[in-house]
Amino acid sequence: MGKYEELLMKSECEVVETNRLPKGIDGWYQNGDIFIKTSLPEKIKHQVLHEEIAHHKLTCGNIVDLSQFNNRKFENYARRHSYETSMPLEEIIEAFKNGIHNLYELANFFEVTECHVLDCIEHYKKKYGLKTLCGNYMIQFEPLRVFEIKTIK
Known part of the structure; x- marks a missing residue:
């Protein structure tokens, strides 16, 4: 489904x-x-x-x-x-965990058009700037990348 x-x-x-x-x-x-x-x-x-x-x-x-x-x-x-x-931030992280790293694959992952993915990214850039934290991850919007933040004990 x-x-x-x-x-x-x-x-x-x-x-x-x-x-x-x-x-x-x-x-x-x-x-x-x-x-x-x-x-x-x-x-x-x-x-x-x-x-x-x-x-x-x-x-x-x-x-x-x-x-x-x-x-x-x-x-x-x-x-x-x-x-x-x-296209919630948490699911962007899941997409990157699943090896999705380009616009076409991201659009397929969310089952939306590539233009919609670009619109979502633009929205997030206006809301958060070029990057934001989501849990233990930093999402950079330009270029779109996700980094896991590991704490040193």
């Missing part, structure tokens, strides 16, 4: 795959239901589902009009949350 199917099963929302969405919209959250475009590849459905679940948890009201500041703020808030849930 892939990560998209696992996320579908964990979701609190009813998820409906449909091609009856407005042009240019891949996913939509409304009143506890998530609508995802059927024709999308599974990797993109996975990314979209993360973002729509973030909308369910974090935003309220109609935020479709992105010309309004608060709507853009809510949209970005949900997108940033989706980056952190689709």
Whole structure:
């Protein structure tokens, strides 16, 4: 079972795959239901589902009009949350432990697109700078590397 199917099963929302969405919209959250475009590849459905679940948890009201500041703020808030849930720091460490060291392999590990991996890394760079600590590991974002920190006794 892939990560998209696992996320579908964990979701609190009813998820409906449909091609009856407005042009240019891949996913939509409304009143506890998530609508995802059927024709999308599974990797993109996975990314979209993360973002729509973030909308369910974090935003309220109609935020479709992105010309309004608060709507853009809510949209970005949900997108940033989706980056952190689709590619958590702990799982980046696991990927490196499993010998994954390039963009293509990382995208396959998380079952997302390479562009999404780059967006997640950019998000983490804005949030933490060029590196951060996660448990006993240091994650460097540019270039993306993971180092285990060992204490000397």
